[in-house]
Amino acid sequence: MRLLFLGDLMGRTGRTAAADALPALREKLKLDFVVVNAENAASGFGTTSKIASQVIQAGADVLTGGNHTFDQKEFMTAVDTDDRILRPINYPEGTPGRGWNIYNAPRGKKIMIINAMGRVFMNPMECPFRTIDAVLKKYRLGATVDAILVDFHGEATSEKMAMGHYLDGRVSLVVGTHSHVPTADCQILDGGTAYQTDAGMCGDYNSVIGMDKTEPINRFLTKMNKERYSPAEGEATVCGTFVETDDRTGLAKRVEPVRMGPRLAEHMPEL
Amino acid sequence: MRLLFLGDLMGRTGRTAAADALPALREKLKLDFVVVNAENAASGFGTTSKIASQVIQAGADVLTGGNHTFDQKEFMTAVDTDDRILRPINYPEGTPGRGWNIYNAPRGKKIMIINAMGRVFMNPMECPFRTIDAVLKKYRLGATVDAILVDFHGEATSEKMAMGHYLDGRVSLVVGTHSHVPTADCQILDGGTAYQTDAGMCGDYNSVIGMDKTEPINRFLTKMNKERYSPAEGEATVCGTFVETDDRTGLAKRVEPVRMGPRLAEHMPEL
Amino acid sequence: MRLLFLGDLMGRTGRTAAADALPALREKLKLDFVVVNAENAASGFGTTSKIASQVIQAGADVLTGGNHTFDQKEFMTAVDTDDRILRPINYPEGTPGRGWNIYNAPRGKKIMIINAMGRVFMNPMECPFRTIDAVLKKYRLGATVDAILVDFHGEATSEKMAMGHYLDGRVSLVVGTHSHVPTADCQILDGGTAYQTDAGMCGDYNSVIGMDKTEPINRFLTKMNKERYSPAEGEATVCGTFVETDDRTGLAKRVEPVRMGPRLAEHMPEL
Amino acid sequence: MRLLFLGDLMGRTGRTAAADALPALREKLKLDFVVVNAENAASGFGTTSKIASQVIQAGADVLTGGNHTFDQKEFMTAVDTDDRILRPINYPEGTPGRGWNIYNAPRGKKIMIINAMGRVFMNPMECPFRTIDAVLKKYRLGATVDAILVDFHGEATSEKMAMGHYLDGRVSLVVGTHSHVPTADCQILDGGTAYQTDAGMCGDYNSVIGMDKTEPINRFLTKMNKERYSPAEGEATVCGTFVETDDRTGLAKRVEPVRMGPRLAEHMPEL
């Protein structure tokens, strides 16, 4: 299978760039499944159900989230009822929505998507390692499901790399989100799992992690808030991760970044 | 000028790989100046004066540090007396050593190197923005000095991007360290400053940020320490940043990552 | 001199209780000077200039603040122009207002009030130890000024105790704020400085640090926000610190807590 | 029942003072059960099995712990095999030892002790609210057990107060530890549960939370380590919480601090 993951959509410019790019990407990369992290699609803070529909309409099969998933109260219903929308699996029991699911992919394939959140320098959710482990004990890659993609939304590179190795051999791809900067460390780990510490955001990289740079700089300098944060509005760079899995084992045969846009070195996998 | 910065040397494998690569890199990239972050060169925790000499011998002009700079008591003297060694500038007044310096480069050029540390999710040092600003008020890029390189050792991508923009137009390169993962966001900012959120470590990427992966995974799972951390010992990947500056303005004409080694997609600038 | 310090006024119930109590306290304890931390007086978030006037009218000589000082934009002018209002001294240079001042007390006495903020588990301001030290180098207790009171607004008990000892012998009182819970550790340190880790809030102790308990408990359980925080509205307990200084040395002769109200064991110093 | 809880034993001076005081306290306060937090008894870092035996010998029925419980490798066996020793309940599944237990008290009474750890500004353990809740769903105060004492080891006053209210009416006492400073907020909450934010340490209060003050102050000032932390060795103050429960309901009839020693205002409940 050929899978594409796109990192955090950041505001209008990010979600528009991703939506504009998806149809061509699906075709060019002959994609079987597309997952998009949408936690910042609505002005940087969460998503609305309308935006979610638009991104799905444009070619995303599943949307994942993170610490901003519940920023928009209106989105609670969508999270709870639309099974194409995931929120981190390690929210406490009873949280609306779901943190993982199995989806039908082309040619009768089944793909599992898991969304989880780190705890280092973040809110203390349930243990992401144990929560994911519990799911994987019930499904086996290459047997029950044909591919497994994990969006691990975290701050610390240490926690993300540890998760990659912990899941190595059991999932197709562990890809990080939340830092809003793509890392240049795509690799296939020893057990066959593809890994990238962070996919990077889909957003304007002439910014402070997607936000207009004036207010972040002001706060670092003065320790006072002057305005609210607002997304930078320059042309976005679309950032993501492309992985090709072995149809028999579900493990990764290939992993490469995708970067399209004005600010960063572009990269497009060649089929 | 052509400058190379190498990210955190991680343990024996990292420092050896960097030392082995430097002579060829100096020649191939016709380098005028080389800066190396050495905060983890001694088993992951600081540097020794002996290791520092070896790395300088191999071709580094200046060594920078970070939160691990003072891990080895023995190194205190070297920091204090050897002006090729920098520690973060925003340690409090009275700290041994220096956080910036001006060096002679080939062809009569002068280059300033500044080392600073972030405060988000880190120890509360003096303000890195204001401390660097104070130095830059006294020296002007393209006038007093021909190039300025800033190693900003920080955890949060937001703080690093904010620093990039804050210094944009006033220095040649702002490059991050500390996350031990190279980012794929080399760019020249609007004012002409080259920027990369993190250079990545020189170390074994089959690891948890350079450490053997067993104990970090154990701690994430059990919340108890079983052993000490020890550096992974597999072959290292050398990661860094290459920048070419305009001789007249000191601003960046070009910035590209350097990646040489077994695990990550290799990249070498073509002259 | 006889001084009273009252801890963080928490919302309407806290500021009202303090204002109601102050006239009688001034008389009963024959107070020469009263300092009140007002960082939460306006619904828990900052103060307004109107509230500040009311508290001063009721008998406070000086108002101190903390991490919430600048929550109300309107208050910026008052901080900047009214020298009876202090904000933490270790905000960066250029911040409106002042972090310390010398005031006239009865019988020709002079009293210095300093407000500072901790950095452990808090925003990385300038170093509170060094910032206060710089002021104290210019004024000597028992010589230039007759009493010095330090409101150290911090989270960690370690940082607060360290500050107490650091200033021991140089100021009359180091009293902590911010935790909103009074500590039972009033003592005179070896050098003669009175110390209490936290004065406690003036607020409703049937609460979560002064806030209505429903939403805090909800957030701890669900990791999601349901409502905004709002101050608990039950009857407040007034909490503070009483210190009597030696007129000759400015050091403390006596330090005791003040607690008046319905929930905690009451305590009133006997003259 | 009459119960005594003593806060974190800090080093030799703290454990000696507590051991010396316990026999007389048991008699004077006609105590039915004594619980002691011993996480810092061995030079500030954990406990040894020998020290644990000594404290039990001196009159403690149960020892609780915290973030330092596993500092001494040797202690692991004791935690795992001796049911008078508890470690925080919200360590992950599979951790040696137990986080709660039911003990026989005099006159055929049964008492449950629970030890848990907060997560705000601390290591992200399992949710303490939900973990304790799960235990309390199986036992009912005043029915299955005659008293329930909860040692909630946490940093943030907000999390501790939230826990008090969350458990209000379901346990006899929620008492905090870890801050090493006693709070002056003993109260019986609306539902009948006794509460104190922190019991305070048994240790030398002429210190920085029980440690010799030189090195902590040095680190705050210089951001560098000069020596290791070592416990202050002056005479300790014994700090704890006394609670009397209703034999029928198990709820609190009375709660008061205990403070015996040279630095803080002494307090001893009168029977």
Ligand SMILES: [Fe+2]
């Ligand atoms: Fe994000």
Ligand SMILES: [Fe+2]
């Ligand atoms: Fe995020």
Ligand SMILES: [Fe+2]
């Ligand atoms: Fe490093």
Ligand SMILES: [Fe+2]
């Ligand atoms: Fe570092």
Ligand SMILES: [Fe+2]
């Ligand atoms: Fe406050």
Ligand SMILES: [Fe+2]
């Ligand atoms: Fe505060």
Ligand SMILES: [Fe+2]
């Ligand atoms: Fe402790």
Ligand SMILES: [Fe+2]
């Ligand atoms: Fe502790």
